[in-house]
Amino acid sequence: MAAERRAKILLSGYYGFANAGDEAVLAALVQILRESLPGVEPVALSADPAQTAAAYGIRAIDRWDKAALKRELRDAALFASGGGSLLQDVTSVRSVYYYTSLLRAAQRAEVPTIVLAQGLGPLNKGLSRWLARRALGGCRVLSWRDADSLDLARQIGVAQVKNLQVCDPVLLWRPEGISESKAGNTPGAGCRVALALRPWRDLPVDEAVRLAELLQQAGREVVLLPFHQGEDEKLAAEINSKLAHKAEIAACGTPELAVQALGRVDFVVGMRLHALILAAALGLPALAVSYDPKVTAFAGMMGIPLADGGMHFDAVQVCRQIDAGWGRPIDGRRAALLELWRPLLAEIGAIVGIEPQYDRLQQVLG
Numbered sequence: 443m444a445a446e447r448r449a450k451i452l453l454s455g456y457y458g459f460a461n462a463g464d465e466a467v468l469a470a471l472v473q474i475l476r477e478s479l480p481g482v483e484p485v486a487l488s489a490d491p492a493q494t495a496a497a498y499g500i501r502a503i504d505r506w507d508k509a510a511l512k513r514e515l516r517d518a519a520l521f522a523s524g525g526g527s528l529l530q531d532v533t534s535v536r537s538v539y540y541y542t543s544l545l546r547a548a549q550r551a552e553v554p555t556i557v558l559a560q561g562l563g564p565l566n567k568g569l570s571r572w573l574a575r576r577a578l579g580g581c582r583v584l585s586w587r588d589a590d591s592l593d594l595a596r597q598i599g600v601a602q603v604k605n606l607q608v609c610d611p612v613l614l615w616r617p618e619g620i621s622e623s624k625a626g627n628t629p630g631a632g633c634r635v636a637l638a639l640r641p642w643r644d645l646p647v648d649e650a651v652r653l654a655e656l657l658q659q660a661g662r663e664v665v666l667l668p669f670h671q672g673e674d675e676k677l678a679a680e681i682n683s684k685l686a687h688k689a690e691i692a693a694c695g696t697p698e699l700a701v702q703a704l705g706r707v708d709f710v711v712g713m714r715l716h717a718l719i720l721a722a723a724l725g726l727p728a729l730a731v732s733y734d735p736k737v738t739a740f741a742g743m744m745g746i747p748l749a750d751g752g753m754h755f756d757a758v759q760v761c762r763q764i765d766a767g768w769g770r771p772i773d774g775r776r777a778a779l780l781e782l783w784r785p786l787l788a789e790i791g792a793i794v795g796i797e798p799q800y801d802r803l804q805q806v807l808g
Contacts (some may be wrong), residue, residue, distance in 0.1 A: 449519035449794035450483045451475060453558075454544050455526045458488030458505070460671035463487075463612075463716025465497070465698035467525045470615035471558065472498050478787050478803040479796045485514060487544070497696065511547065519794040521548035524558035525587065525611055527715075527736055531570040538570045542577035549580045554793045557584040559608050559786075561736045571598045579603060583789045588739040606786050609779045610740070612719045614807050617698055634707040635764065638667040638717030641677045642733045644753045645713070651684045653711075653757035660761070664689040665707055669714040671695055690701035709750075709764055715740060722746075729765050731755060780807060 453471060456464040468486060475482050483501070488494035491502035503510040515521070521544070528541040548555045555580065565571050578584055578600040585606040586592045592607045639650060654664045666681060666689050668674030678691045692703035704710065704720050710728040712718040715737050721728040722744050722778050730741040731749045741748055747767055749755040784800060791798040 448483055449796055450485055450514070450517060451513055451520045451522055451790075451794065452511075452518050452548070452553075453484055453486045453542065454505075454521070454523045455487075455527045455528065457486050458490035458502070460490075462669045462671075462697050462700040463696045463714060463719070464526050466612045466700065466716055466720065467559075467610070468494070469498060469617065469697050470611035471522075471525065472500060473615060473789075473806070474611055474783070474787075477800050477806045478783075478800060479791055479794065480799060480802075481637070482794065483794050485518075487511070508547075511544070512551070515548055515551040515553050516656050518548070518551075518553045520790065521545070521553050521555045522558040522790075523555065524560035524585075527561040528575050529560065529562055529570075530564055531567050532564055534732070535567055535570050535573075537567070538573050542573045545577040545581065549577075555581045556790065556793070557581055559585050559587045559615070560591065560610050561587050561610075561739070563594045564735060565594065565598065565633075569708055575599045576688060582763050582793060583786070583787060585786045588743055590735060590739045591632075599762075606782075606787070606789075608786055609743075610716075610719050612697075612716055613723055613779055614783070615697075616807050617701055617724065633709070634663040634665055635708040636665045636667050636710045636712075637681075637689075638669055638674075638702065638710060638712040638714045638718070638788070639677055639681075639731070639763065640670065640674055640713050640733070642713070644733070645677075646754060647677070647680060649755060649757050653755075653760055654681060654685055654689055656757055656761050657764075658685070658687050658689075665703065666691045667694050667703055667714070667717060668692075669694050669700060669717055673760065674714070709768060711764070712762065713753075718744075718746060728765050729760065729767055729768050749767070780804065 457468050472484050486502045487505040488492050488502040494502035529538050532537050545555050575598050583604045585608045587610045595605055657664050666676045666678040682688050694700040710721040710726055715730045728746050730746045732738045732752050750759050787798045
């Protein structure tokens, strides 16, 4: 019997930074690629290569090691940028420069490049748009996780490249031991509400504390979900320090732990995008607190209500919205979302020379 063809795919993202959302993206991408394209060898660029390799059973290289990247590019079949929100300049243009420089390095090495289920923008600076247009214009195919990103890609001038809309891969991820939805629970005493908040300049921390207090007064348990270790933990500790009755701070250091924590709650109030995405994967009702267009876009796509006032929410009104949304779990529409990936997987298969096994992927992902 002929030996199985091997094709190395380099995966570039915000990996190895102890962010449960981005780690879930990598876990999902590895699962999707392995199941649909048997014989691929995912290799991730990571800030913590040893941890990444151990967690996902793949090879990983230091994302800052240019010599290692050059070696890996010599026999790579594909360089994939994504997923996540890599090309954005909300804080500075450095993120755009870093991720586009990797795409350009692969293109100079004559390795085919793609964008893999990314969210694009905001790109407020002219330099950011120029860098993105130059790098994206050299890709074989661009795939975006929402319609707003697809539109922005066309606006910045890369319509000549094939642009596809897919969904965030975490919506399709199936970790072992995934919990069943608790969406049928009634909003009575003892029900658990998760707050997945992140530090942000406009977030009213005192109002978040008041929200937790009001939920506790209604007999509900509050669970704080720090998705990004080292950042969200500080905010969770600050909120908890102001509560007379301490909330649970759940362990979310890995995507599996985040899924387990969400599997024990009845409702999710999410600022973190991937808290909302995992809620959708679990079929949990949710309310989005939007600090970024990516949260608004995902909420719109999945029919998740937005907190009135955004980050300037009123705790009393948010409690009313929680009550109104309690019996309305998110419809994950998994079959339709998975179908969106078929053209993208066909493109990847054609590039790396492996016929996609779509039926196998459907069986694994359910």
